[in-house]
Amino acid sequence: MTMRVPLSTTLCAVVLGAAVLSGCSGGAEDDRTAPADLPHCELLLGKRNVSTALDAMGPGKQVVSALPVKELTGQLVSEAKAWKRADLQHDSYSACRIDVLGEEEGAQVLEATVKWSALLLDSMSEPKHAKTWREVNDQVFVELDAGRPAARLLLACGVPGAAEGQALGLPMEVAVSDSGLDEALRGKLLSEFARALTKSVGCTNAPQVPPTLPE
Structure with missing residues (x-):
């Protein structure tokens, strides 16, 4: 049996459908639409961590800029392979930056950066560093x-193909800064970021970064 629909009902459905589609196609101006670069941040910082951070940062237009993991990894590996012991200047890469533009409280910012560091693991026991840096294990130190x-x-x-001694002579420095997130959440973001990087770069020494960092 074929069900017949009155013409008036059909017209109403078409008009209603068009209205719904119009309301759903706000595009980039709709704050609820996820920015195109957000998945890159989620891969590096953890999808759940990013979601929790966005909730904590409050409502507003989200502006996200991020480097794809493959591109970021390629730049880090290339720089490490070109390293010489006399090199002290290293590029800093903004892997993920999220700005939430609120109307009342201003912009809330979360940024994750990475670079090859001029700091050395052996120097962490020196008084000027020991005040703020804590040993997680013999290959990882944290500054909270x-x-x-x-x-x-x-x-x-250690980067495959890099010069001998690069792992200790050119350690990786990973950082997370924000506009006042909970310290525990900041630690989770930092830990996830570091673990994602060591995996993508393929560190030959397999540094052990725990999911929970000491406070």
Whole structure:
């Protein structure tokens, strides 16, 4: 049996459908539409961590800029392979930056950066570093400064094809800064970021970064 639909009902359905589609196609101007670069941040920082951070940062237009993991990895590996012991200047890469533009509280910012560091693991026991840096294990150190909304990890990461001694002579420095997130969440973001990088770069020494960092 064929069900017949009155013409008036059909017209109403078409009009209603067009209205719904129009309301759903707000495009990039709709704050609820996920920015195109957000998946890159989720791969590096963890999807759940990013979601929790966005909730904490409050409502507003999200502006995201991020490097694809493959591109970021290629730049880090290339720089490490070209390293010489006399090199002290290294590029810093903004792997993920999220700005939430609120109307009342201003912009809330979350940024994750990485670079090959001029700091050395052997220097972490020196008084000027021992005040703020804590040893996680013999290949990983963390700096959690309660006075600043930021945290850093310093870790040995041997890059395949790099010069001998690169792992200790050119450690990786990973950082997360924000506009005042919970310290525990900041630590999770930092840990996930570091673990994602060591996996993508393929650190030959396999540094062990725990999911929970010491406070």
